[in-house]
Amino acid sequence: MTTTHTRTHTGPKLAFVDTETTGLDTERHEIWEVGLILRDKDHDDTEFRWFLPVNLSTADPFALKIGGYHERHPNGYDAAEDNDERVAFHNQFTDEFARLTRGAHLVGAVVSFDEERLRTMLQGFGHLPMWHYHLADVENLVAGKLGILPPWDSDELSLAVGVNPEKFHRHEALEDARWAMALWDAVMS
Ligand SMILES: [Mg+2]
Numbered sequence: 743m744t745t746t747h748t749r750t751h752t753g754p755k756l757a758f759v760d761t762e763t764t765g766l767d768t769e770r771h772e773i774w775e776v777g778l779i780l781r782d783k784d785h786d787d788t789e790f791r792w793f794l795p796v797n798l799s800t801a802d803p804f805a806l807k808i809g810g811y812h813e814r815h816p817n818g819y820d821a822a823e824d825n826d827e828r829v830a831f832h833n834q835f836t837d838e839f840a841r842l843t844r845g846a847h848l849v850g851a852v853v854s855f856d857e858e859r860l861r862t863m864l865q866g867f868g869h870l871p872m873w874h875y876h877l878a879d880v881e882n883l884v885a886g887k888l889g890i891l892p893p894w895d896s897d898e899l900s901l902a903v904g905v906n907p908e909k910f911h912r913h914e915a916l917e918d919a920r921w922a923m924a925l926w927d928a929v930m931s
Contacts, residue, residue, distance in 0.1 A: 743827065745789040756781040757846035757873065758926070760918035761856045762809035765802030772796040773859055774815055776835070777916030779923055780842055787923075790842070791916045792830045793817075809913050833867050840869040849878040850922045851896060880925035887929050903928035 758779040765771030778790040793815050798806075812818035816825050839860065848857055854877060861871045884899045885892070900907040905924045911917040 743789075743791045746786045751781055751785070751787075752783055754874075755783065755846040756849050756878075756926070757843045758849045758919040758923040759843075759853065759856055759860075760850050760915045760922065761859060762811070762913065762915050763805060763859065764796050764798065764800070764811075765805040767802075768858060768862065770800045771802065771805070773863060774811060775809065775915040776839065776860075777914070777919040778839070778842065779916075779919050780846070781923075782846075789916060789919075790838075792835050792838075793827060794832060794835060795829050809915075814914065832863070836864045836867040836869050840864050840871065844872040845874065847874045847876060847878050849880060849926055851879065851881050851918065851925075853877050853879055853922075878926070880922045880929070883929045884925055900925060 758781070760777045761773045762775040763771050763773050772794070774794055774796045776790075776792045776794070780788045780790070795817065801811075806812060812820045815821060816827050816829050850856055857873075857877055864871045881894055881896060881899050884890070884903050885894060888902055890899065890902065897907045900921070903925060905921070905928050907921065910921040910924075912921065
């Protein structure tokens with residue numbers, strides 16, 4: 743799925759990103775959804791979303807519930823029969839993601855979580871992740887701007903810069919990427 747929003751930018755190439763996974767363990771658990779919004783100089787913001795096939799036998803049922811796997815993934819048990827979204831092949835996804843994010847700064851909420859898993863997946867399919875090694879955690883940016891000490895609550899940080907978290911369907915990958923972009927814009931504008 744690809745959507746373009748007309749808006750031109752100056753500044754660095756940014757990749758707002760979020761993943762939904764079958765759990766928190768890097769060994770056993772897998773990414774089942776990826777949301778990406780690419781912001782590049784002189785280009786419109788462009789949104790991407792991929793569903794990926796996963797091995798459910800080792801999944802954490804709580805993690806599946808949080809992200810709504812069975813309701814939203816085309817292979818989910820409760821997914822509508824008329825859900826015509828396709829499930830991407832890993833080699834196709836990793837090829838597209840590596841190409842799109844080359845030279846970008848990854849931006850997200852605790853983006854190190856997503857980066858570690860995406861890096862491992864890309865490398866496993868023979869790609870060299872070429873995003874910038876400076877990752878941008880939007881929650882850290884908000885906390886730094888306002889001088890808020892940890893532990894942090896995502897909703898409180900969001901409200902502190904005027905972004906209503908309830909406007910986003912949190913725990914859907916593309917919506918979480920949109921929320922991260924809203925926090926970035928609130929801090930940087
Ligand atoms: Mg998420």
